[in-house]
Amino acid sequence: MHHKLLIIGAGAAGLVAAVTAKDQGIDAAILERNDRIGKKILMTGDGRCNITNESTATGAEDELAALSGKFHSNQAGFPVSVLKQLGIRQTIDFFSGLGLPLTKLKEGMMYPMSLQAASVLDIFQLALEDRDVPVYFNTIVEDVIVRAEHPRFTVVCKVVTEEVEEQAVYTSDYLFLCTGGLTAPSSGTDGSGYTLAERLGHTLIDPVPAIVQLKVQYANMKQLSGIKLQGKAHIQVNGEVVRSESGEIHFSESGLSGPPVLQLGRNAAYHLARRDAVSVIVDLMPGRTEEELVDFLEIHWGIFGHRTVVDSFIGIFHKKLVPVLLKEAGIDQQPYLLCQDLSWKTKKKFYRILKHWEFIVTDTNGFANAHATAGGIDTTELIEGTLESKLVPGLYLAGEVMDVDGDFGGYNLQWAWSSGYVAAIALAKQISEGKNK
Structure with missing residues (x-):
């Protein structure tokens, strides 16, 4: 023919x-x-x-x-x-x-x-x-x-x-x-x-x-599974941020997804293939600078100093996210800790986590789950x-x-x-x- x-x-x-x-x-x-x-x-x-x-x-x-x-x-x-x-x-x-x-x-x-x-x-x-x-x-x-x-x-x-x-x-x-x-x-x-x-x-x-979910190494991913939040994701290679994307970030048992993370997938895949150190830095408060975040929480905790730290995050973060944040800050064993009793050292941990939460990338979800x-x-x-x-x-x-x-x-x-x-x-x-x- x-x-x-x-x-x-x-x-x-x-x-x-x-x-x-x-x-x-x-x-x-x-x-x-x-x-x-x-x-x-x-x-x-x-x-x-x-x-x-x-x-x-x-x-x-x-x-x-x-x-x-x-x-x-x-x-x-x-x-x-x-x-x-x-x-x-x-x-x-x-x-x-x-x-x-x-x-x-x-x-x-x-x-x-x-x-x-x-x-x-x-x-x-x-x-x-x-x-x-x-x-x-x-x-x-x-x-x-x-x-x-x-x-x-x-x-x-x-x-x-x-x-x-x-x-x-x-x-x-x-x-x-x-x-x-x-x-x-x-x-x-x-x-x-x-x-x-x-x-x-x-x-x-x-x-x-490319346009693919990322698998990450993080002990508490199971607790985060199902959470969706508006944030900013940075892909970091050998300690240097090479691209950033904003939007709805999704957490699953195995890793991170959502449009911002998918956009970063090709960068992660290429650098993983080269055996570079790859991580995703999540900014949970992209609408505020670090200084603005400190001011916001200092005022918030000052007004509601009589509340527990757990209760102070109601309406700010997804309920499932709060226990993990407490673990990251090292106060998960103090569920009744009052805001007025927070040490400056612990506060700095929160500030760091909320703007620079790092997840080590181990792999992508492969061609079968990629969009490109x-x-x-x-x-x-x-x-x-x-x-x-x-x-x-x-x-x-x-x-x-x-x-x-x-x-x-x-x-x-x-x-x-x-x-x-x-x-x-x-x-x-x-x-x-x-x-x-």
């Missing part, structure tokens, strides 16, 4: 690439290892699919500057060459053109109006059917053979169904790798795209989990602004397979939409100009 363009992977990047390519008049088809499209999309945004984030969309130049800080790559600035071609506004228009209106919830996060990830898949399924784009399901790509002449690519596959397992061979003039990274392996993202790209001469930057993959195919081997391989003419990469990852809040899906679109537009331009015939 021959097609002008073969797209490996019917995830977010592959779906946008297929629709865009066909709209540009390119005969495109998708090879998908699962029995349906977009399986991983169903898992995003707690089943609602956080399509993008409008909080940065304040104007063309401002948006691009804001967006550039939301994406990470070993090649700084590489994502910008893609995002300036399909940014937030264009993404909203793209989905509107498919018949999927979006709605904005907290912190600029945008979802399908139905608040169902399944709606995104349904719309893409309709879009593929409207354009007669074939999708070959249950098709696992085992090898790619490249020739100098057309058809340039021969893709050797294994088709696996309940009834049969057989080999299938497809040929194409152009090939897109949209295979994803290593997150959510239950959806079929097993890193096979890395293997294919490496066989074709590309370099893999070791992948690590950091690392991937080295972007220096791709042409900026087109995503075509510098090593293999006619080969393009899109989505998570390359070394680009975004922050929490819809940015990784934004990268998938943008890169899939840009690769398809670049290919259409290449074909129209008669290059690489």
